[in-house]
Amino acid sequence: MMDCIFCKIANKEIPxxxxxxxxxxxxFHDISPEAPVHILVIPKKHxxxxxxxxxxxxxxxxxxxxxxxxxxxxxxxxxxxxxRLVANTKEDGGxxxxxxxxxxxxxxxxxxPPG
Ligand code: 5GP
Ligand code: ZN
Numbered sequence: 772m773m774d775c776i777f778c779k780i781a782n783k784e785i786p787x788x789x790x791x792x793x794x795x796x797x798x799f800h801d802i803s804p805e806a807p808v809h810i811l812v813i814p815k816k817h818x819x820x821x822x823x824x825x826x827x828x829x830x831x832x833x834x835x836x837x838x839x840x841x842x843x844x845x846x847x848x849x850x851x852x853x854x855r856l857v858a859n860t861k862e863d864g865g866x867x868x869x870x871x872x873x874x875x876x877x878x879x880x881x882x883x884p885p886g
Contacts, residue, residue, distance in 0.1 A: 777870035807878025818871040849877030
């Protein structure tokens, strides 16, 4: 996707503060953090949102959930007190970048319900 900002970050055409990378996934600090720890986890391949994930992506999704996220939580020192995982999806979900991403938010206590 030529004009997708997260594809550009994945291709290292735009700089980001990376905290994790493997063949399928990248993670980097959000440019506008909403918490002391605010990391974005993205697939390297362009998937527009959670609703465009298919069975072909099952290995990717399992990797993100069982490996990447717990590892980042440990590295960032938020595994003991916990964190919030968010996937804003499409218009009503407040998605502003149309490339699947998971927000990891931690380092402070969160409110519920979100606004
Ligand atoms: P969404 O609103 O789609 O759930 O989340 C998009 C997130 O991407 C926002 O939290 C926003 O701050 C972040 N973001 C947008 N552009 C950039 C960028 O160029 N670099 C980084 N690191 N984060 C970005
Ligand atoms: Zn993309």
